[in-house]
Amino acid sequence: MTWKKFAYFCNAVHYCMWLREKRFGHLMEKVLCNVLLGLKKISIKCFKKINTESQLTSRPEMNKILYSNKKSFSIFWSNHWFVFFYCCYPGVVSFLLAASAIKLYDGLNLIAILLFIAPVEITFLFVNRAVFKNDIYLKFFKEFEKEDDSWHKKWSRITTAFCLGAVVMTVAGIAAMWAVWLW
Numbered sequence: 594m595t596w597k598k599f600a601y602f603c604n605a606v607h608y609c610m611w612l613r614e615k616r617f618g619h620l621m622e623k624v625l626c627n628v629l630l631g632l633k634k635i636s637i638k639c640f641k642k643i644n645t646e647s648q649l650t651s652r653p654e655m656n657k658i659l660y661s662n663k664k665s666f667s668i669f670w671s672n673h674w675f676v677f678f679y680c681c682y683p684g685v686v687s688f689l690l691a692a693s694a695i696k697l698y699d700g701l702n703l704i705a706i707l708l709f710i711a712p713v714e715i716t717f718l719f720v721n722r723a724v725f726k727n728d729i730y731l732k733f734f735k736e737f738e739k740e741d742d743s744w745h746k747k748w749s750r751i752t753t754a755f756c757l758g759a760v761v762m763t764v765a766g767i768a769a770m771w772a773v774w775l776w
Contacts, residue, residue, distance in 0.1 A: 596723075599719070599723055600723040600724070600729070600733075601733070603675075603679075603720055603723045603724050604723070604724055604729070604730050604733035604734075604737075605733070605737065605748045605751070605752075606675065606748070606751065606752045606755050607671060607672075607675045607724055607730055607733075608730070608733065608734055608737045608748070609745075609748050609749050609751075609752035610671040610674055610675050610752060611667060611668060611671035611734075612745075612749075613671075613752075614667040614668075614670050614671045614674070615667050618667050672725070675720075675724070676717070676720065677759075678755060678756050678759040679716075679717075679720055679759070680713045680716070680717065681759035681760065681762050681763045681766075682716070682758075682759060682762050683712040683713050683715070683716040684712075684713060684762065684763055684766050685762050685763075685765055685766035685769065686712040686766075687708070687709045687710070687711075687712045687713055687766070688709070688766035688767060688769060688770040689766070689769050689770065689773060690708035690709065690711075690712065691705045691706070691708050691709035691770065692769070692770040692771075692773035692774050693708075693773055694708045695774070696773060696774060696776075
């Protein structure tokens with residue numbers, strides 16, 4: 594895989610995670626508004642100052658804080674989840690190396706801890722350069738916003754497969770670690 598393809602893949606998955614985070618935020622905002630409106634109807638005297646749903650969603654500064662692609666709550670969480678799922682893939686190697694070091698040196702020690710951390714940190718350097726260095730993802734986000742619905746559906750499926758694959762790889766890494774310990 595070339596560097597450009599790797600960067601495109603990482604940024605496309607990151608973009609889809611950001612879109613999902615925005616949708617989840619809008620859903621939670623609607624749920625919260627409905628709960629508050631229900632409470633307002635129950636006790637009008639106590640909740641006179643609660644905003645309605647239209648007032649909450651019409652505030653541009655609140656939408657910017659929550660859903661902007663630069664410095665917002667949703668981009669923070671999409672960054673977090675992207676790095677979390679990406680680190681699950683080299684985690685398999687980390688589990689194997691740590692289990693081997695623990696078995697070889699008869700217990701948990703500094704070498705085992707370093708061997709557990711090293712693969713994740715080394716691969717994170719590549720992701721950091723491809724996605725987060727100098728906010729490269731913003732350039733890709735502008736490009737991805739112009740794509741059609743078929744592109745978005747395709748990459749949404751790829752993002753789902755990426756996340757599920759990360760979970761499977763983590764479970765496989767833990768199982769492999771136990772196999773090395775018991776071997």
